[in-house]
Amino acid sequence: MVEVARPWRPDAATAAERIDWPAAFGTRFLVFVDVEEEFDWSAPLDRRHRSTRAMRAFPAAHRRFAEAGVGLACMVDHPVAVDPASVAILAACAEDGRSEIGAQLHAWVTPPHEEVVDPITSHAGNLPLALETAKLDRLTDAIARGFGQSPRIFRSGRYGLGPHSLALLASRGYRIDSSMRALHHYGQQGGMDFRAIDAHAFRRDAMIELPLTTVDTGLAHMFGGWLHDAAGRVPHGRGVLSRLGVLNRVPLTPEGVGVADALAAIDRAVADGVRLLTFSFHSPTLEPGHTPYVRNAADRALFDRWWDRVFDRLARHGVGPTTIADVLTVLDG
Template sequence: MSDAPFRVAAARPEERIAWPKSFGTRFLVTVDVEEEFDWSAPLDRMQRATTALSALPDAHRRFAGRGVAPVYLIDHPVATDPAAAPMLREMLADGRSAIGAQLHGWVNPPFDEPDAAAASYPGMLPEAQEAAKLDVLTAAIVAATGARPLGYRAGRYGIGPRTLRLLATRGYRVDSSMRSGYDYAGQGGPDFTAVGPHAFRREDMLELPLTTVFTGAARAGGARLHRGLGRYGRGAFARAGLLQRVALTPEDMPVAAAIAAIDRATADGVRLLTLSFHSPSLVPGHTPYVRDSADLAAFHDWWDRVFAHLDHRGIAPTTLAEVIAAAD
């Protein structure tokens, strides 16, 4: 694994997607469909349980009832679970939802790295290792679903300097690994603080950053000010209404803040909002965000209220296929 931080450059004006007027402003829901593991413990190759998948069909019906067609980004433990294949195929049968790949390097063979931690950010692996893991994952997804994945997300948002090229040469069209405004360099991962929320094209890949915006009176300071404040300063600024970093996810993000962020993003001209969550959050006890039944009720309420606000604003759901066609 490389020790040098991978700092992703901001999109140049010519890289930004010029969405057609007919596309309007839309939103896309992405789901990290993955195994369950202890988020507070060191990564472990043996943690591959996928019991929370049993809740996915009901969640799919909830989304479909709102006209939402999620992109299910599945990883190796899910793709190789025999019980998952018929479930995934049934969800794809709606003709609108899509399957993508999510590379959790620590549970995705081949295991040429010395330990699980070395593969936590797959884009930081040597090129041959990253490519080999991606090939194994892609083949497993095709075998399980009968569909070739066009979208990708690196586990822990861990792309590297070669990832987009490796994806493009394997027929992938879309990457959604960049979490705009976030910095994982201190943990050995990539730095996305220069990346904004607008979609762009780079190395023949359509990049759909996970939507993050800064709200508050000091929002012009953006990611640089947020990083400089430190942990305690960020909390103080958020409570004072000066600066808050808001990602469009129900996981540890209050719904009022998310609604304000939607309004801010659209005011800033963001034409595609990309929302996300992790599939184990559908069952209490698997993630820090949904620990009990009350948290699960709040999780579903978050989506209900966000969807209602998007509908009120005239922001319609879209599909991965529609996004690719509009960007092209």
């Protein structure tokens, strides 16, 4: 494992930064998809891995979301943006009037290739600002050429947002970032420390930040901050707390999160007053064999059932889907 000596840790949102959603907005949710190439998640990153064959599974998955009235925020990385077949698939999906094409910066497969690929440089925010800028510009230009318009939503691959990234994005015309995974710490993977970031949306550096929703559930959820850290210093400590129903830190994703945990997290987020819940998954998960989460047809069926149960629970809470366009209209109003 490689650990950054002092990983960047953004400050918690202040009361002034926290978005005060209008009452008419209610409580809504978004689904982000990291639309990317396939690679071996257990192997070192390699910029030669640029296959996008799994995109053939995207149209059927999109139809299923569309039938549920849910648009997809498609966060497209460079190998996908320069592949004509993938662009055609995504452009057709975006015609549903609810989905949107955004950008996802996988630093190691995005030119210019000036850095040595390793866990630290795979997080774009760790790169020199000039190189992070050059990669962002190449990605933005590729998406603009492929889809006929510049993206306005962004995610840094591996949640690799850095101290200068938000201001850089704003200068390039981006409006929304979703690179912060609430309550997570990636120092042991060469990345950032988001433990001070909770699930609530906020504004900073002229950008709207929509963190990937993560909440603490369990009997001791209110002590999640220090208890989760303390349990991490004990072998299997976090697993024990989770099994006992004491504390469980749950991101809203079908990847590695069981449906019972996801439903509990939805209940907790709503109870905590989170007004915009954000879900996320990776496009290669849609075809068995590319990610650890869907290895076979049975796993793929479980993936669909996960969403069925989640959409049902959201509906019970009166939480409906929204779109990037709607979010911006509300916040610009």
